[in-house]
Amino acid sequence: MLRKTRIILAIVSFVMVTLLFLDLTDTTRHLFGWMAKIQFLPALLAMNLLVVVGLLLLTLVFGRMYCSVICPLGVMQDVMARFNFKKNKYSYSKAKNVLRYVVLFFFIIALLAGLGSLVALLAPYSSFGRIANNLFRPLVELANNALASWAEQRGSYAFSSIDIWLRSLPTFIISAVTFVVLFVLAYRNGRTYCNTICPVGTFLSLFARFSWLRIKIDENECIKCGKCARSCKAACIDFKNYTVDYSRCVVCGNCIDKCDKKHAISYAPVRLVAKAKKTASEPVDQGRRSFLVASALATTAAVLAQEKKKVDGGLAKIEDKAIVERSTPITPPGSISASNMAKHCTACQLCVSACPNDVLRPSANLLTLMQPTMSYERGYCRPECNECSSVCPAGAIRPISLAVKSSTQIGHAVWVKKNCIPVVDGVECGNCERHCPVGAITMVQLDENDELSPMVPAVNESRCIGCGACENLCPARPFTAIYVEGHEVHKEV
């Protein structure tokens, strides 16, 4: 009963969260956006007290149900573990207390110190978001493009093709390594990650110890067959002593289903549970650290073949735009400031998934690693869009109306004379002026004393909102003649 309920709930919640990242339309994001917002760490960062208190109460009543049902990374590990078809794959082991409390300690320090990249590396929902966005989403996009070409042949507009591109190599590698490490851990030992590394798991375990409902072994009924322990993915059932480590139990209910003597093990209110003996902590298991080490190493090296553009001979070749190196990175409208972003972002990539204009991508900067940053080679922050602000669960990008967005300055355009087409090619241009949504660009004579001198853009920095229309549509390639410098703190113009 417990197990079946848990599985059904887990599937429903997992599908909802996953769709947030994989749905190529914005339908599900509007329907299930709240699923991201009830994730523990995003809620904490968004100071969403209601959710945080709610989740703690949930844990105090049911134990770590959160880890089995709400956390998509937890559910994903359960799915991974199913690939191991061995019958008795688990056995009891003692809690790795030193490791998990040390990780939690550093995690809290990082959180307080605003070390977003370390926070993002450890946070479970963020890891899942990255995996979904970097590994699963391209597959969905591939399928979409196949459908799009099929639709095109049939003259249907039901599907439209999308660009599949690597937004950030470090983030991709971290996602891939996380995925592989998690798979190995889950395949071999079930919820190892959740009970040693995961800071949310460790934090919830502090409350789960005192949960009202808990798994209990009836010493009188138990025949010590050990089936419960061998089915326990949290390795928390010490059947020989009739004890369960509630700090690690994720209330999956597998043990209850496996028990031959149906009444020997049950999920029941605390007063019926015999006092469990506390087990002492054991030395740190070096092998379990592989996850962290591997992730850290992952940021280096590896090259991906550059996408080659197929060009029709009757058409001029178009060079790819070089990515501008900005002295201040641009953060999306609604993020208020770079520091607000750094403090709240869990790097879950939901905004990156949601961005329909190929603007957002994970940062490669070490301090803000994997947090969203903007660049305009593929598109610009279009005036009719505020998708990222509507999906962010962590308060890193606050909801922003289109009207406010259109007057929020996130950066300002900078003109680069040596690349400007009228100066270089001697032809008329003005494409930046034509497309500036706020009219911040005026075309002026390069030399005010020479009427024949080319017309070049003059940026009114006080009106510019930094949307990047000018940069994206600037014909100078690969080096743009106008680009946006980010602002540390956004302001209204």
Added chain:
Amino acid sequence: MSKIINRRDFFKLLGGGVVAASAGLVACSGKDGQTTASQQEGEKGKMTFRTSPNTGDRVSLLGYGMMRLPVVGGGTERDHPDAAIDQEMVNKQVDYAIEHGVNYFDTSPAYCQGRSEEATGIALHRHPRDKYFVATKMSNFSPATWPRKESMEMFENSLKYLQVDYIDYLLLHAIGGSGMDEFNTRFMDNGILDWLVEQKEKGRIRNLGFSYHGAVSVFDQLLQWHDEGRYHWDFVQIELNYLDWNLANEINSSNTDAVYLYGELEKRGIPSVIMEPLLGGRLANVPDPIVAKLKARRPEDSVAAWAFRFAGTPEKVLTVLSGMTYMEHLVENIRTYSPLTPITPEEHEFLMDIAEDIFNLKTIPCNECNYCMPCPYGINIPAIFSHYNKCIKEDNMPTHRRSAEYNKQRRAFLVGYDRSVPRLRQADHCIGCGQCSPHCPQSIDIPQELHKVDVFVENLKRNGKIADVEA
């Protein structure tokens, strides 16, 4: 300049033709149960011919434009610029054309990325020299070919590639453009026109003429020289179709109505060679209500047949050029002219009404000739215009935000736009440098039209949000 309908448009034309043909089939099989191959194919020996007053040439009313030759793997070089010309197919089609009376073949050193003359030569060389007339041009696409030496070389190369000792019809290519200055630089200052006249005296050119687009002052000036006896034009190639007959100037003030151009030539007894009978296929691909009107009149004729009949009806028209990429094009056109059923005065009035209908569509008058390409900044100009026009013609323009169809049409327009034109080649990337405009035989202000499309698309993108909220 020989303007020939292109492949894509011919597909559309073909579509119309097939519909017409199969409509005929169904009708007939109901009546007598016979197959109607003869109805689909023009009968041999029935082709309408016109006689040139200068040389007495008996020219078929259908002329073969060699601008959009098929390439290996299907399509034309425009779609597959690196593919080789499908010589076997060219030979087959030229054979079929000659077999059915077609004897005028129009090429140019510029066509098919410079490969048309050679392919034409190979195909024609397999036939007796007195079975065909070949027309080629003194082209002016690249200023590098303008000096005297290079121009003479161009003519000698034409003879070499076409494998002939003389050219039947030689044209000064696409005169008009931006006025007399350019004409003088290209043909007068280097003495190349006089040299061509010499070649004609030597018998290496049998008929000397010009093809005309753009500034009417150049057309008038050249005819004045003809009147003064300074130069004699054996023929002139003009754009003529039922839309341009009275409306060319109204569509674009720098263009001239065909009724004037043809009238001036007829007055002087100069035979006209007709290009753009279909306006790059635009007259074969019209909105359904117009198709219905045309079909109601002559249910068994294709939409394109009306345009060909119109272009072939004036008596002083020597031949009507059509770029025929596929055998089906040939078959259909030969049928229309075997023999020609001239347009009656009443039908003429009817077509003038149709022209008014088409004019009122406000499509961009682009015939997708690709002369503007390649845009140095990578814009796919004809593809953008084609998509825009297509949505107008299909009556699928998302123009009314309150209409129930708006969201559907909007999606169709935007998704279709991305499919037809890669994002980086779309109108928002047009910088307005204007290097394309002088090349446009239709004198379209290309940057202005591109910016118009851009604004339309931009509004469409922005309105989506509002429309979604309202819906």
